[in-house]
Amino acid sequence: MKSVLFGWYIRFLKLCAFFVPIRSNSFVILNGAGRSGSNGYLFYKYLRKEHPELNVTLVEPWPSSHLKWSVWKKIGGAQYIFTTHQPFKIKRKQISFSLWHGIPLKRMGFMAYNTKYHTNKHNMNIWQHQADYIASSSDIYETLMASCVGIDTNKFIRTGFPRLDFLNKPISKRIILKDLFDSDNEKAKIGIYMPTFRYELEDKTIMNQIESGNFFAFDDFDIVALNSTLVENNQYLIVKLHPYEMKLVSAEMKQASNIAFLNNNYLNENDIDLYELLGITDFLMTDFSSIFFDYLLLNRPIIFVSNFLKQYSKARGLLMSPYENIVPGQQVLNQKELQIILKNIDKDPYKERRNKLCTIFFEKDKNCCQSIYELTKRVN
Template sequence: MKFLCQFTAVEDNRIVILNGAGRSGSNGYVFYKYLQVNHPEFNVSLIEPWPSSHLKWESWQKIGSARYVITTHQPFKVKKGQINLQFWHGVPLKRMGIMANNTRYRDNKRNEKLWHKNADIVASNSDLYESLMSACIAIEGKKYRKMGFPRLDALNNPVISKEELLKDLFDTEDSQAQIGIYMPTFRYELEDKSVMEKIKSGNFFAFNDFNGEELNAALKARHQYLIVKLHPYEMRMFENFDSHYSNIAFLNNDYLFDHNYDLYELLGDTDFLMTDFSSIYFDYLHLNKPIIFITNYLKQYEKVRGLLMGPYEEITPGICINSQEELLGNLDELDNRQIHNRRLYWLDLTNQVKGNNYCEQAFNAMTQNN
């Protein structure tokens, strides 16, 4: 199919978005929604999941006829005349490619060749981002364009109100509510069965001292509500998917797909973020709200995969906690002036593209590349 679509004539007004990022901060999906509303003169198609070995011939025809091919993971195109705009799906904090401790030389060299051959424009938001990405995948500097990332447009424009989100996920009303969201990274790669067993049993933090009832009671006493958004792999193995807690709710992809939401279109309604080594925290800095960093598997991650920057406590502008006891001890004061200033420092370092029209900047960079 891929070979046959090379013979399809290219249409200058056709854009195809190969979305491998689902609905969890997908530049591709947010850009797709933007194009539909703001540039009806273009014929835009969203193809997901990507990559897929089961695409219909119709989808391959769309890929083959597109002048612009947009990707969120590996760059891809089938013809020299096509322009590939590479969004990627996060500012890297964990090592990947040639920098990672758990990758193979042959795979890394193949990926480098793909980027050299297929990526025409690589979206960027800072010199730091370009340095981190090139360290991992050896991207040539001339490919970068500082345009920001479409997903950032969604942060300050929630598609529903905080009250609606509270009603949807917690079935309650609370004028004093503080909504937090917990988004850990992919912990399966730690290859630690004990971590997976804890998660499977309902211990989504994988704390040694986890107590769901105690955590829920502490949140309830403070009018705090916690949304748990696990990696899809972890969510599939989670036994207690339907929360019986009043102040803890699990957000799955079904909710996002059923409502045509991307997660970033809801993040603006939250009051704080909890994460471990996920690059989401770089994006959350745009909201200038508290971030809690979970460090109970920091040493294992540094050994198995590695981090691109460190020491960890110096690059994370927020409270670092290692256990539920420490978490509960910090719920009353998630922020202070020192942490606030550190967030602003890291925002300036990781984002040199100002404004809130990242989708439009991406569109201009793409269409003016001819």
């Protein structure tokens, strides 16, 4: 019932905003990606810094039923609208740019095992009619997105993604160590663990493990032993869970000296995005998250936590397989294996493989924000 009412709410506000006149060179960014690698938010930061003469509005969270009419007027009067998820615009004359939020590894849309055809068909129609331009990094990205969502290939523009520009513009490592770990260890190596959304596996056991503080959902999880391994190797681990999972983790499990949970509050309060922090990390741990593709550009060690590979392959499916031939890093199924790899993180045999994958997924990975801005001038 709530979704139906929300749909009518959006239709009503779109109708009202339709009569707002379009203002030249007005930009609205509808950010539905929070601060976790948001192309929308980082493009907004670029515009504010490099083009202060522009009229730019950041709308977040999006979509929302709590937006003021003044915000809807800006959306209705925007010449350019940028989105991080589904494309959106109110008038045909508006120009809609889709920045999306990652190169997909897991199946989605038409390709997923756990979606419905009529929903996918509805979403395809939205993309066809609402998206004018879709940021792309490579041929393979366009192939994957077109397969999943049914996008017309002539909508893709090889601009790259705004967040890629910020991988090489990181904030201070010293500040992160102090803020998150209260440490000034000059030998520190920082890793980050970013799993995908595990709630969709519909397995209560996994959620119960996470709620108990077992953020890996390992059967042999031992936070004391894990923290000891990190201390021995001058390693610090940032844990960035999906917001839903983050709410489950009990406060008493956040006290390990070399393990810190990163939530959106810290990012919001400091006006930074995760990708402005990612560049200071020395290694990544993930499972099936698209973040590993972007991390290829840093060419640093990646550890793949694959304890739920069978479940994901069955419930949703992967776009590329076999998994072990795609991922450029060591796989772990339990904490014992993870601790061994952490002790030998510098022995990294995957550099060449990461470089090769990087050339496949990123034909465009620099000056992405500038490329998108210049595109707006050409289609004016």
